[in-house]
Amino acid sequence: MTIAANIQQVKQTIMSACADAGRQDKVTLVAVTKYHTVAEAQAVFAAGVTQLAENRMPGLLEKQTALPDPKIDWHFIGHLQRRKVKKVINNIAYLHSLDRLDLAKEIEKRAVQPVKCFVEVNVSGEASKDGVALADVAPFIKKLATFSKIKVVGLMTMAPIDADDPTLHQLFKQLRQKRDQIAALHLPYAPCHELSMGMSRDYRIAVLEGATFVRIGTALFR
Ligand SMILES: *Cc1c(COP(=O)(O)O)cnc(C)c1O
Numbered sequence: 001m002t003i004a005a006n007i008q009q010v011k012q013t014i015m016s017a018c019a020d021a022g023r024q025d026k027v028t029l030v031a032v033t034k035y036h037t038v039a040e041a042q043a044v045f046a047a048g049v050t051q052l053a054e055n056r057m058p059g060l061l062e063k064q065t066a067l068p069d070p071k072i073d074w075h076f077i078g079h080l081q082r083r084k085v086k087k088v089i090n091n092i093a094y095l096h097s098l099d100r101l102d103l104a105k106e107i108e109k110r111a112v113q114p115v116k117c118f119v120e121v122n123v124s125g126e127a128s129k130d131g132v133a134l135a136d137v138a139p140f141i142k143k144l145a146t147f148s149k150i151k152v153v154g155l156m157t158m159a160p161i162d163a164d165d166p167t168l169h170q171l172f173k174q175l176r177q178k179r180d181q182i183a184a185l186h187l188p189y190a191p192c193h194e195l196s197m198g199m200s201r202d203y204r205i206a207v208l209e210g211a212t213f214v215r216i217g218t219a220l221f222r
């Protein structure tokens with residue numbers, strides 16, 4: 001199938017999941033181009049997707065240079081090393097991987113304006129994964145109160161690749177409940193209305209559980 005047809009199919013799946021869940025709010029499709037060429041990223045944009053994501057600095061800079069259109073919002077979704085913050089942070093619309101205080105400090109130092117960040121949460125507790133533990137999310141976000149350059153727009157997670165459907169429902173639901181808890185604190189720097197969850201394998205379940213941003217790579221390019 002073509003990229004445009006894949007995009008249509010993913011959008012259909014999102015719409016049907018929203019209908020099944022009785023949702024009327026919006027789900028933003030973020031296209032993950034990390035394993036794909038500039039030409040493929042251009043095809044995604046040409047098909048009408050304006051939210052593009054990369055997980056490493058070189059890939060981000062390469063795609064941004066090739067696609068300088070101001071209509072594109074760039075999302076950084078990978079582990080961000082402190083020494084790379086300077087080159088990345090002022091060129092993106094969203095950071096999906098705020099996961100530690102020393103990263104927040106570096107962003108505070110390097111950003112010229114507030115950055116929309118998702119706090120990455122390790123809901124499943126896998127040792128190999130980045131992210132703040134579920135129990136540490138509220139204390140972590142409270143520590144960000146003095147950071148003028150960080151705006152916590154929501155929470156992000158990645159589910160384990162081998163999780164079955166009931167487990168996926170449960171993990172995504174736990175993130176949604178945590179999001180609701182944080183939003184209820186009404187912190188001015190952490191409105192926390194958004195949920196970045198769902199990848200090619202599991203986005204239908206993520207949308208059923210309330211995802212407002214899905215990050216899709218593989219399903220757009222097969
Ligand atoms: C690669 C990646 C995705 C997309 O994964 P697919 O399975 O290709 O859809 C989403 N989120 C993050 C953080 C990623 O690294």
